[in-house]
Amino acid sequence: AARLALPTMEPVRTPAANYSMVSVAEAVETALGATRPLPPQDFSYIDALGLTLAEDVLARDPIPAYRASIKDGYAVRAVDGPGVYPVAFEAFAGAEPETLPPGTVAYIGTGGPLPEGADAVVQIEDTLDQGADDRGQRLVKILVEVPGPGYDVRQIGSDVAQGEVILPAGHHLLPAEIGILAGSGAVTVKAYPRPRVAVLSTGDEVKDPAAVALGPGQVRDTNRAMLMAAVSEAGALTQDLGIAGDTEEESTAAFRRALDGGADVMLITGGVSMGQRDYIKPLLEAQGTVHFGKVCMKPGKPLTFAEVPREGRAPLLVFGLPGNPVSGLVTFNLVVLPCLRRLQGWGDPGLRRVHARLSFDIKQDPARPEYHRAIGSWRRMAGGDGWELVAQSTGGQISSRLLSLRAANLLLEIPRVSHSPGYNELSA
Amino acid sequence: AARLALPTMEPVRTPAANYSMVSVAEAVETALGATRPLPPQDFSYIDALGLTLAEDVLARDPIPAYRASIKDGYAVRAVDGPGVYPVAFEAFAGAEPETLPPGTVAYIGTGGPLPEGADAVVQIEDTLDQGADDRGQRLVKILVEVPGPGYDVRQIGSDVAQGEVILPAGHHLLPAEIGILAGSGAVTVKAYPRPRVAVLSTGDEVKDPAAVALGPGQVRDTNRAMLMAAVSEAGALTQDLGIAGDTEEESTAAFRRALDGGADVMLITGGVSMGQRDYIKPLLEAQGTVHFGKVCMKPGKPLTFAEVPREGRAPLLVFGLPGNPVSGLVTFNLVVLPCLRRLQGWGDPGLRRVHARLSFDIKQDPARPEYHRAIGSWRRMAGGDGWELVAQSTGGQISSRLLSLRAANLLLEIPRVSHSPGYNELSA
Ligand code: NWS
Ligand code: NWS
Numbered sequence: 132a133a134r135l136a137l138p139t140m141e142p143v144r145t146p147a148a149n150y151s152m153v154s155v156a157e158a159v160e161t162a163l164g165a166t167r168p169l170p171p172q173d174f175s176y177i178d179a180l181g182l183t184l185a186e187d188v189l190a191r192d193p194i195p196a197y198r199a200s201i202k203d204g205y206a207v208r209a210v211d212g213p214g215v216y217p218v219a220f221e222a223f224a225g226a227e228p229e230t231l232p233p234g235t236v237a238y239i240g241t242g243g244p245l246p247e248g249a250d251a252v253v254q255i256e257d258t259l260d261q262g263a264d265d266r267g268q269r270l271v272k273i274l275v276e277v278p279g280p281g282y283d284v285r286q287i288g289s290d291v292a293q294g295e296v297i298l299p300a301g302h303h304l305l306p307a308e309i310g311i312l313a314g315s316g317a318v319t320v321k322a323y324p325r326p327r328v329a330v331l332s333t334g335d336e337v338k339d340p341a342a343v344a345l346g347p348g349q350v351r352d353t354n355r356a357m358l359m360a361a362v363s364e365a366g367a368l369t370q371d372l373g374i375a376g377d378t379e380e381e382s383t384a385a386f387r388r389a390l391d392g393g394a395d396v397m398l399i400t401g402g403v404s405m406g407q408r409d410y411i412k413p414l415l416e417a418q419g420t421v422h423f424g425k426v427c428m429k430p431g432k433p434l435t436f437a438e439v440p441r442e443g444r445a446p447l448l449v450f451g452l453p454g455n456p457v458s459g460l461v462t463f464n465l466v467v468l469p470c471l472r473r474l475q476g477w478g479d480p481g482l483r484r485v486h487a488r489l490s491f492d493i494k495q496d497p498a499r500p501e502y503h504r505a506i507g508s509w510r511r512m513a514g515g516d517g518w519e520l521v522a523q524s525t526g527g528q529i530s531s532r533l534l535s536l537r538a539a540n541l542l543l544e545i546p547r548v549s550h551s552p553g554y555n556e557l558s559a
Numbered sequence: 560a561a562r563l564a565l566p567t568m569e570p571v572r573t574p575a576a577n578y579s580m581v582s583v584a585e586a587v588e589t590a591l592g593a594t595r596p597l598p599p600q601d602f603s604y605i606d607a608l609g610l611t612l613a614e615d616v617l618a619r620d621p622i623p624a625y626r627a628s629i630k631d632g633y634a635v636r637a638v639d640g641p642g643v644y645p646v647a648f649e650a651f652a653g654a655e656p657e658t659l660p661p662g663t664v665a666y667i668g669t670g671g672p673l674p675e676g677a678d679a680v681v682q683i684e685d686t687l688d689q690g691a692d693d694r695g696q697r698l699v700k701i702l703v704e705v706p707g708p709g710y711d712v713r714q715i716g717s718d719v720a721q722g723e724v725i726l727p728a729g730h731h732l733l734p735a736e737i738g739i740l741a742g743s744g745a746v747t748v749k750a751y752p753r754p755r756v757a758v759l760s761t762g763d764e765v766k767d768p769a770a771v772a773l774g775p776g777q778v779r780d781t782n783r784a785m786l787m788a789a790v791s792e793a794g795a796l797t798q799d800l801g802i803a804g805d806t807e808e809e810s811t812a813a814f815r816r817a818l819d820g821g822a823d824v825m826l827i828t829g830g831v832s833m834g835q836r837d838y839i840k841p842l843l844e845a846q847g848t849v850h851f852g853k854v855c856m857k858p859g860k861p862l863t864f865a866e867v868p869r870e871g872r873a874p875l876l877v878f879g880l881p882g883n884p885v886s887g888l889v890t891f892n893l894v895v896l897p898c899l900r901r902l903q904g905w906g907d908p909g910l911r912r913v914h915a916r917l918s919f920d921i922k923q924d925p926a927r928p929e930y931h932r933a934i935g936s937w938r939r940m941a942g943g944d945g946w947e948l949v950a951q952s953t954g955g956q957i958s959s960r961l962l963s964l965r966a967a968n969l970l971l972e973i974p975r976v977s978h979s980p981g982y983n984e985l986s987a
Contacts, residue, residue: 176768180788195959196773203834223805223836225764227775240834242764242882244776255833290960297962306792307964310785310884313768314778314961336653336670340604340741345624347655348672350742357738360608364734377651405683406631406668408651454670456738485937485946509913509946517945518913518937531623532718533742534725536735 150412150424150435155500158426158434158466163480165422165438166470167445169395171321176312179304181366182322183476188298190315193288197228198245201283205236205258205271206249209280215261218269222246236271245284252283291315301478323476326396328362329389330355331372333382333401333411334454339374353456353533354400361463362398365471370394377408386418390439390447395474397447398467401454403433411435411451419446426466429499430458430530434466455530461502464542487520487543495548503528504539578840578852578863583928586854586894590864591908593850594898595873597823599749604740607732609794610750611904616726618743621716625656626673629711633664633686633699634677637708643689646697650674664699673712680711719743729906751904754824756790757817758783759800761810761829761839762882767802781884781961782828789891790826793899798822805836814846818867818875823902825875826895829882831861839863839879847874854894857927858886858958862894883958889930892970915948915971923976931956931971932963 153161171185200206206222208231219235222228224242231237231248239245239252253273261270291297297311298304304312304322312320332355340351352374359369370392375381382402389397402411403424412435415421419439426434435451450467452459465482472480487507495501505522512519522543525535581589599613628634634650636659647663650656652670659665659676667673667680681701689698719725725739726732732740732750740748760783768779780802787797798820803809810830817825830839831852840863843849847867854862863879878895880887893910900908915935923929933950940947950971953963 177784177787180791192773195778197776199959201959203832203837221835223764224762224778225776225805238835240836241832242762242778285957285959290957291962298965302966306785306789307888307961307967309788310781310888311961311965313784314781314884316768316770316779318769334652334670336651340744341746342744345620348625348653350623350652350670351744353738353742356605356741357734359605360737361734363608377653404631404669407649407666408668409631456742460735460738486939511914512945515943515945517940517943517947519945529713529718531627531629531713533735533739534719537726537739538730539735 150421152425152427152432153423155426155428155465158423158436159469159481161422162436162448162450162466162470163473165436165446166448166473168476169324169326169445169474171476172324173319174322176309176318176320179312179320179322180306180309182304182325184298184300184302184304185321185323185476186300187296188312188315188317188320190291190293190295190297192316193293194291194314195285195287195289198287199285200239200241200243200245200252201285202252202254203241204239204252204254204256204283205273206231206239206243206246207236207251207253207273207277208249209251209277209282211273212276213273215270215272217264218271220246236273250280250284251277253277254283301476323474326367326471326474327370327392327394328367328396328398328471329370329372329392329394330358330362331382331385331389331397331399332374333377333399334374335377335408337374337401354452354454354459357456357460357533358398358400358452358463361460361468362471365468366475367396367471372397377402377410379410379414382410382414386414390441394447395445396467396471397449398452398463399449400452400459403435403451403453415439415449415451419449424451426462427499428462428465429496429501430455431462431465431502432499434462436466453530456533457504457530457535460536461504461542465502485520487522487541489543490521491524493545495545497548500547501528501545503543503545504535505541505543506538507541578849580853580855580860581851583854583856583893586851586862586864587897587909589850590876590878590894590898591901593864593866593874594876594901596904597752597754597873597902599904600752601747602750604737604746604748607740607748607750608734608737610732610753612726612728612730612732613749613751613904614728615724616740616743616745616748618719618721618723618725620744621721622719622742623713623715623717626715627713628667628669628671628673628680629713630680630682631669632667632680632682632684632711633701634659634667634671634674635664635679635681635701635705636677637679637705637710639701640704641701643698643700645692646699648674664701678708678712679705681705682711729904751902754795754899754902755798755820755822756795756824756826756899757798757800757820757822758786758790759810759813759817759825759827760802761805761827762802763805763836765802765829782880782882782887785884785888785961786826786828786880786891789888789896790899793896794903795824795899800825805830805838807838807842810838810842814842818869822875823873824895824899825877826880826891827877828880828887831863831879831881843867843877843879847877852879854890855927856890856893857924857929858883859890859893859930860927862890864894881958884961885932885958885963888961888964889932889970893930913948915950915969917971918949919952921973923973925976928975929956929971929973931973932967933969933971934966935969
């Protein structure tokens with residue numbers, strides 16, 4: 132650190148001073164307002180887990196496509212009733228349906244095609260094998276009266292009618308949905324692709340986590356691996372931009388790599404605050420439009436959002452997240468995550484908000500709402516019928532203390548003092 | 560389907576007849592009892608998202624490792640108080656700490672190392688730049704009294720003490736935890752690896768989902784892609800064993816491929832019921848020990864579980880799941896999923912159980928508890944303070960109708976008629 136005389140008599144003008152403070156709600160609205168779902172692409176059903184459909188999927192065939200037995204047993208005519216019958220043949224699943232001669236029954240497996248002429252199934256437990264007669268003809272005794280035609284038979288289209296919308300546009304594809312696609316032969320679907328998110332750490336003091344020993348004044352890079360993990364969890368793809376030192380050149384070079392790598396979103400941590408070396412806001416101003424540079428929240432105040440236009444595709448969305456690790460992950464969850472969801476076609480990308488009961492005392496901040504990291508669990512209410520979500524604090528909330536996010540599953544929104552604290556809300 | 564006279568006068572002896580019915584709780588207990596956590600392995604923190612730690616992780620360095628500024632501003636001696644001071648030097652993050660000459664202050668960035676001699680920080684907003692004096696010495700006016708030594712300074716080890724357990728054995732690694740590992744240089748951790756799960760569909764009627772048109776009596780393979788997706792969601796790795804026809808040879812060959820591929824678990828769908836072609840139970844009896852072959856549940860009755868011993872490693876755990884797609888995914892969630900969690904070192908691998916209010920009428924089954932697929936959401940209770948989980952049915956519950964799992968997030972456990980239905984529980 133060289134001794135450096137400032138060249139001017141003017142008060143130091145730091146970049147952050149130019150921005151007025153927006154609320155968290157305004158920040159989310161602004162960021163979502165600039166975010167459009169990515170252009171849908173074709174996906175194989177095998178690669179579609181976790182994606183959101185961009186168009187309705189219709190059933191191409193009915194399910195079942197043929198009258199199928201629900202049981203292992205005998206295909207019968209319901210009117211024939213109990214008695215001893217010759218077993219005309221065996222109708223296993225996967226075989227062509229045959230025709231049942233009058234006065235006979237056919238062995239049938241679960242899923243087997245009901246023979247022409249048969250209209251019901253008697254499960255094997257309700258029958259008695261009678262061996263074979265003189266001519267080698269197998270016989271079976273039907274022990275019960277069948278309730279009526281159609282008994283233990285799945286009719287054509289009874290599970291899924293041909294042409295029915297089996298999955299609507301906007302639906303999220305979970306394992307059952309992958310099965311639904313497979314079962315109806317919808318092997319290619321139009322869905323929103325996974326966004327590409329480039330992640331950059333900045334700071335002369337920031338060293339790779341694998342550094343054997345830290346030099347004086349150095350820290351290990353917490354943010355990059357953490358945010359790349361959060362991006363993966365959000366269903367997006369990551370591009371690792373490494374660490375840039377506190378120079379505009381290094382940040383600009385990383386910026387180019389994000390653009391060349393086809394990123395939809397870029398996350399930069401550090402360098403967005405009041406410091407003389409906080410280059411990120413000026414850099415974003417030079418490249419595009421900065422929509423906000425200060426948010427009324429604790430932690431996370433320096434959160435910055437910009438759009439950088441480019442030819443032939445949607446603007447690059449750039450989030451300048453505060454360097455403090457907690458601030459980075461909190462602002463990611465509150466503001467970036469909804470945008471990653473919208474890029475992936477979510478109709479309702481906001482965080483879930485529910486009321487929670489605090490099991491600890493809070494101190495409200497005078498100026499900013501606090502996002503207190505907590506561990507929530509549902510408990511039966513004392514003397515009542517209902518449940519309540521009880522939140523435990525994760526301890527000291529200073530924004531450098533990442534342990535305050537250990538095992539946390541809630542962000543408690545604690546209003547600032549000037550608001551009535553009547554209840555507390557959280558986003559999970 | 561050839562006409563085939565059975566060679567014996569004896570009543571048909573189907574494999575399932577040999578097994579007595581166990582309860583779901585017994586089935587889970589038996590399967591978990593045979594399941595041991597996999598031997599822990601070393602993982603890079605970068606690949607550890609979603610894993611469970613097999614040993615405590617200790618902080619190798621304190622965080623911060625040096626006295627660090629919380630703000631952009633000036634490093635001062637708290638006793639000095641307001642006044643105009645020469646700016647001796649600049650202490651940016653990443654630089655070596657210098658010594659502050661008496662009667663001076665130093666510019667300091669957020670995260671910068673506090674100079675020797677300084678004991679507090681005054682944020683830049685509470686200062687006024689005074690330009691330079693005749694000799695070019697920069698001057699700054701400190702406007703406020705600092706509350707005391709240590710103000711806006713993070714002391715060494717204040718976030719994390721050296722040697723502290725930052726993450727205990729058994730902890731799940733989510734994004735914050737990845738950051739915690741990175742930040743403390745724990746770049747290699749001992750964790751439970753992802754189990755390898757081989758998935759096989761069986762049935763002569765079962766065709767690849769991509770089949771352009773189905774022949775008579777054929778169905779598309781719903782189970783394999785659906786279960787592979789469920790296995791991935793559970794954090795495990797998949798091995799695709801394809802489709803085996805209804806012969807012992809094809810199933811045995813698939814079985815070999817699972818063993819050769821190093822599978823920890825094998826999932827087989829179909830062929831476990833009462834049918835003449837249901838080869839799976841006899842095959843498992845020949846290869847190892849079948850622990851149960853019938854479970855008192857609807858759907859899922861034919862669920863089968865076996866251990867197949869092998870040299871030099873834990874037995875292969877084999878689940879014979881019913882062929883009906885709904886039965887396959889329901890039994891996966893209720894019985895297989897806890898085992899996949901235990902293999903991955905979860906201390907508490909069971910499903911969460913909570914009470915839910917039904918928004919629809921149920922018909923209880925006379926013989927078996929039913930696992931009704933439902934969509935649950937938390938609602939504020941009318942006239943009360945609490946919340947309740949309200950469950951909507953997904954419609955017709957026949958076990959071939961996979962649409963009954965569309966968007967479902969609950970399995971309602973509906974007791975059989977002989978039990979008092981006082982309340983209903985669910986697992987999610
Ligand atoms: N005068 C004045 N000063 C102010 C504020 C103000 O109002 N007035 N606001 C606060 C707030 S208020 Mo908060 O979110 O509400 O808690 S963040 C915030 C902070 C944001 O500063 P920023 O420019 O974003 O980040 P910087 O690069 O300075 O780093 C910040 C810290 O994080 C560490 N760090 C960086 N990167 C990494 C990494 N990859 N891994 C691990 N640690 C890392 C880095 O060592 C440093 O300790 O400035 C403060 N200073
Ligand atoms: N007499 C008697 N008969 C009985 C029972 C009984 O008590 N007594 N119990 C029931 C119950 S009761 Mo239930 O879980 O409580 O609802 S399952 C169940 C069933 C289990 O039979 P199983 O041997 O497991 O399966 P099979 O191979 O027969 O197939 C079953 C179905 O699923 C389809 N199918 C298979 N694989 C796939 C795939 N990959 N993709 C798509 N569909 C597939 C296949 O076409 C067929 O329609 O047999 C019944 N028969």
